[in-house]
Amino acid sequence: MGGRGSGGRRTGAGQKPRSRLERAISGAGPDQATAVAPVEIFDPPAELHGTPAELAALMADLHFLQDGQGPGDPNPQIAVLQTRVDELTARAFALAVWHELAPHAFKARTLTPATTAAFVMLCRGVVAERALSASTATASGANHRGMMQRVATWMKDFNVAPFGKPMYEAEPATVNPLDRFTKAR
Numbered sequence: 362m363g364g365r366g367s368g369g370r371r372t373g374a375g376q377k378p379r380s381r382l383e384r385a386i387s388g389a390g391p392d393q394a395t396a397v398a399p400v401e402i403f404d405p406p407a408e409l410h411g412t413p414a415e416l417a418a419l420m421a422d423l424h425f426l427q428d429g430q431g432p433g434d435p436n437p438q439i440a441v442l443q444t445r446v447d448e449l450t451a452r453a454f455a456l457a458v459w460h461e462l463a464p465h466a467f468k469a470r471t472l473t474p475a476t477t478a479a480f481v482m483l484c485r486g487v488v489a490e491r492a493l494s495a496s497t498a499t500a501s502g503a504n505h506r507g508m509m510q511r512v513a514t515w516m517k518d519f520n521v522a523p524f525g526k527p528m529y530e531a532e533p534a535t536v537n538p539l540d541r542f543t544k545a546r
Contacts (some may be wrong), residue, residue: 382542402467406477409456409484411449419446451488458484462521469520476519483515 379387423442430436462484466472472480490512493505516522 382539386539400467400470401473403474405456405459405463406481409452409459409481411452411456413453416446416449416453419449451485454488454491455481455484458487462487462516462519465521466519471519471521479515480519483512483519486512486515 419442423439423446426436426439426442430439459480463472463480466480486508490505490508493499493502493508499505513522517524
């Protein structure tokens with residue numbers, strides 16, 4: 362058992378390969394045009410939308426309260442307004458990331474209505490990573506490195522990060538599969 366010539370691939374064994382013409386006629390193999398679903402493009406979800414007027418009104422209220430605040434005079438409304446302003450600003454940045462990355466994900470057919478929540482998480486992660494990299498105190502820290510890893514993984518999930526080689530794109534479907542073998546007249 363297990364000696365020389367006992368198993369494994371043998372030269373000349375198996376079905377012989379068919380020619381391109383035979384594969385085209387039978388409709389089998391990589392030469393067949395792949396059916397590709399149409400690209401479905403849709404708007405970002407409502408959770409990313411915030412009106413600029415709402416943000417401007419909150420900013421005006423926040424500046425009014427901060428200007429009227431005296432030294433050592435704590436005002437809890439300032440903290441509440443600052444939180445809402447930060448949330449709307451993060452939404453606006455996430456929406457900008459959506460508009461930056463979504464066309465590529467639509468083209469790759471990885472952004473669908475079913476994957477929208479994960480793509481929103483990617484957009485928010487990109488915003489958080491950019492915020493961490495902007496601060497000299499947090500850049501290259503543990504939180505920043507962790508967020509960079511998560512964002513890179515999510516970008517590969519949606520096929521918007523490079524993989525080092527070109528991606529396969531299906532050829533346009535021809536009416537007759539034998540047309541590519543005939544000479545153009």
